[in-house]
Amino acid sequence: MSAPSRGDAVRVIPPGRPLGGRTTLPGSKSITNRALLLAALAPGVSRLSGALKSDDTRYMAQALQAMGVTVEEPDAERFTVRSDGRLRAAAAPLFLGNAGTATRFLTAACALADGEVVIDGDAHMRRRPIAPLLTALAALGVQAEAPTGCPPVTIQGRGGLEGGRVQIDAGLSSQYVSAVLMLAGRAEGPVELTLRGSDIGARGYVELTLAAMRHFGAEVDALSPSAWRVSPTGYRAVDLEIEPDASAATYFWAAGALTGGEVDVGLSPDAFSQPDAKAHALIAAFPHMPAEIEGSQMQDAVPTLAVLAAFNATPVRFIGVANLRVKECDRLAALATELSRVRPGLAIEDGDDLVIASDPALPSPEAPVRLATYADHRMAMSLALLGLKLDNIVIDDPACVAKTFPGYWDALRGLGVELA
Known part of the structure; x- marks a missing residue:
């Protein structure tokens, strides 16, 4: 059959x-999409083995390519990512299907792009809330709009992020926290992130994010169970075996x-x-x-x-x-x-x-x-x-x-x- x-x-x-x-x-979808983004933000060549090849990771890879990152697929379980660490403004809206990780992570990361980026998805994604993430990004000076509170999202990238302090409501999704944490690793100054309230969807996925960030050279300190400080170290290209x-x-x-x-x-x-x-x-x-x-x-x-x-x-x-x-x-x-x-x-x-x-x-x-x-x-x-x-x-x-x-x-x- x-x-x-x-x-x-x-x-x-x-x-x-x-x-x-x-x-x-x-391979793990969660780790693959985190690694693809972090590799794109790290100058050099990163090789990801044991990676997932599926709709969700393909959307992420295609979006990164549209923003000037080279993503090669040597075989069915590997990605090779070549990047100068920069994201360019995409010429057309980035269509991400119903990939929640790609949509939330890239919404934050596109603050580093050198111009306007539009992120969109299918009919299902257009019903998935993203407003708490945009509120957190606004506190860091990032201009991003989603009139319905769901995609499509328009981000005005300024090529960088200064740093600062931010509170984030993670009651609906831990992906909001992960998105801001990964962006913070590329800030020009330290970023302190604190949860608003004690609720967080699937805290273990934040730990996955922190582990991936540290693998790519970030310095992150846990200030408490609900607060983190990300130092302005940037990321370095590395190889990663994905579980x-x-x-x-x-x-x-x-x-x-x-x-x-x-x-x-x-x-x-x-x-x-x-x-x-x-x-x-x-x-x-x-x-x-x-x-x-x-x-x-x-x-x-x-x-x-x-x-x-x-x-x-x-x-x-x-x-x-x-x-x-x-x-x-x-x-x-x-x-x-x-x-x-x-x-x-x-x-x-x-x-x-x-x-x-x-x-x-x-x-x-x-x-x-x-x-x-x-x-x-x-x-x-x-x-x-x-x-x-x-x-x-x-x-x-x-x-x-x-x-x-x-x-x-x-x-x-x-x-x-x-x-x-």
């Missing part, structure tokens, strides 16, 4: 046996748990630096997952855990997951809707919580059920796991996985899962 195209559907056939063997994960994607690993850990097998993803759970790897402990507890799961620090793993919870011995409530409403789609509403297509009431929204009415003996639908994916890669990959236990599960628009994991369906086939 060839790779599915947009508009196709895939039926997952229950394997009827424990899944085992080894699968190869793609596999932990969010992708959750699908295969769950596939093993659902079928009574075990899938080797090539890296032990405690070896990942990405926060979604914390989901492994919850997956390992299946079918006795806890009654309440706090998902704020492993947001991209929540769809995987929600599908697993459908077969748990007891009901599961997900809390701290309000931020899932502003991902590629409203994932709370989408999960509640699609899981309830399998059995009415299987999942419900309770405020900003998601409650799964677990059933270890959940029966297969009597007729094929086509589950919508909302053009959201994580919805497609997680909902497909239902088909490992239930017959008649059909996944709509399977090609949307190209956003972060183009080889997902081939990886399932490689474990012996039949797709029709």
Whole structure:
């Protein structure tokens, strides 16, 4: 079967046996897009190996090229970035699809461009909020406008950043913090960044950003758990080996748990630096997952855990997951809707919580059920796991996985899962 195209559907056939063997994960999207940007801001040549090649990283690479950075792809897992450390004003708007990392990170970085830059995305991205980031940038003297509070964004680049102090509201996304931190590494003076309030979406991703910045030569001091000082060191070109994607690993850990097998993803759970790897402990507890799961620090793993919870011995409530409403789609509403297509009431929204009415003996639908994916890669990959236990599960628009994991369906086939 060839790779599915947009508009196709895939039926997952229950394997009827424990899944085992080894699968190869793609590189981390989160680390790849951070590394691409930092390499572009570092004079010299940086070589990124183990990198993800997907829609999201391709949008980032193309945008950097449009701003005068040379990005080469020697093979399927490497980028070579050649830069003089400068960003030029792009001749046309930068289209970034629904790539949240690329959109937020470049919105900040374009303050360093030598003129106006417009950043835009698809219809989904035009509904994803960016106003808190623009408010933070304004405090640093960066002029950027988004009339709707979402992309498109127009940034008036001035070729540099003086430095200063800024408070940032990270309640909706940690990417706002990461975007300003990476920009701060190129400021002419020190930048002190403080969180406004204690809420921050997925703090572990800020740690990923800090680790990447330090690898590229930045000096960042933590003043407190909610404040950082970035010194005006700039960045230096370096090579980086990118670890596999932990969010992708959750699908295969769950596939093993659902079928009574075990899938080797090539890296032990405690070896990942990405926060979604914390989901492994919850997956390992299946079918006795806890009654309440706090998902704020492993947001991209929540769809995987929600599908697993459908077969748990007891009901599961997900809390701290309000931020899932502003991902590629409203994932709370989408999960509640699609899981309830399998059995009415299987999942419900309770405020900003998601409650799964677990059933270890959940029966297969009597007729094929086509589950919508909302053009959201994580919805497609997680909902497909239902088909490992239930017959008649059909996944709509399977090609949307190209956003972060183009080889997902081939990886399932490689474990012996039949797709029709």
